[in-house]
Every structure is written in C-alpha cells, then in structure tokens.
Amino acid sequence: MVLDIIQYKNSLYDELAHFSKGLASNKRLEILDLLLQASKSVDSISRDTGNSVANTSRHLQVLKESHLVASSRNGNQIIYSLASDNVVSLVRTLMKVGERESSEMKYIQKEADNDQYVKTISLEKVRQEIDNIFLLDVRPKDEYIANHILGAINIPLNELIDNINIIPKNKKIIVYCRGRLCANSNFAVKKLNQYGLNAYSLNSSVHDWQEIAHNSDS
Structure with missing residues (x-):
C-alpha cells in the first residue's frame, strides 16, 4: 500500500x-x-x-x-x-509575482524609466483623467483587434513616426503596450516627447486595465 x-x-x-x-x-x-x-x-x-x-x-x-x-x-x-x-491566469500570475517579488526585475524596470524623455503614469491616475487624454495603443494591429482599452487609438510602434501628425498636440498622451515586460511604451513615449508632445507611459496591459475596472465596479 x-x-x-x-x-x-x-x-x-x-x-x-x-x-x-x-x-x-x-x-x-x-x-x-x-x-x-x-x-x-x-x-x-x-x-x-x-x-x-x-x-x-x-x-x-x-x-x-x-x-x-x-x-x-x-x-x-x-x-x-x-x-x-x-x-x-497562470501566465498573468507568474508575471505579477515576478514583478512584485524580484528585486532584479524592479531594478531593470526602474532603469528603463530613468530617462529624461520618459514620463510614467499609474492606472489609477489615467482612469481619473480618462475624458481628457489621448490613449494610444502601440501593439501590432492583430493584438489591438483581439482586445484593447475602450477609446484607445492603435498606431503600431513601427508606424508611429509616420503617423505622428494625427496625434494631438494639445492633449496628454497615454501610451500602452503589453505591460511592464514590454519596453515599447517607454520607447514610444521617448520618441513622442522628443518631438515636443506630452506623452506618458502607462506600463500596464489591457488585462491590468480590465482587472482594475472590474474590481472598481464590483
């Protein structure tokens, strides 16, 4: 036995x-x-x-x-x-645990934000200002079509500079990509601010946005 x-x-x-x-x-x-x-x-x-x-x-x-x-x-x-x-759920949990528990990951992320042209903003702050911002999704089109934050405009990162004229100059621009593991939002923000725009990196994903929205509505 x-x-x-x-x-x-x-x-x-x-x-x-x-x-x-x-x-x-x-x-x-x-x-x-x-x-x-x-x-x-x-x-x-x-x-x-x-x-x-x-x-x-x-x-x-x-x-x-x-x-x-x-x-x-x-x-x-x-x-x-x-x-x-x-x-x-497993993939999302693994990412959250890594970001919250790994001091090395926190250090790498902090270094990525340490640039004069990179400004960051929290999910909570964006939700408070949602009516007065331009929300920009820089992921590939297939990812935007599959799921995106309501009201966001999609300009894939590799098309950003060619389409910079359609981004408003009189609004705060909030850029997001796949979340904290993706460097694209910081890269896009850096480029936009170098062009004289007012851009902030959300550094959160669509799933993060939807999770906090769900928790707020519960």
Missing part, C-alpha cells in the same frame, strides 16, 4: 514537472506573453520575438507538450493560442 501511495505521488509530481517545463525558458515565456494578447501564427510569433521560425516552432512544440498552448488550422496556417483560461 505504501509503495502504491509513493508511486501515485511521484507520478503526479512528474507530470507537474513536465507541465512546468514549458515555463523554463525566457523565449517560451515571451511567447506566452504574446499569446496572452492574441492568437498568432508561427510566422507572427517569430517576427514579434525576433527568433527564427525553426526555433519558434521548437518552443511552440514544447509549450504544446506541456499543455500550455493549443493549435488550430486557419487555411494553410497553424494558429496558436493559450490552452485555457487557467493558463491565462
């Missing part, structure tokens, strides 16, 4: 370890963050991560074997997404 209990316990922990293998890579964590924004093809993930298609495919296979992502076919393309709402 004791042996059966030990075998049972070990078998379950083995499976849990296999499940967690998908998290044991910075590139796989980045892929999970991307899929938190929207479902994507291998080519899209490869482009967004700067990784080769071959390496991206290998990472996706590990994630699939770990039951963290699922795939479906859309014509000739294989589309990947997070496997379930539980995985969505």
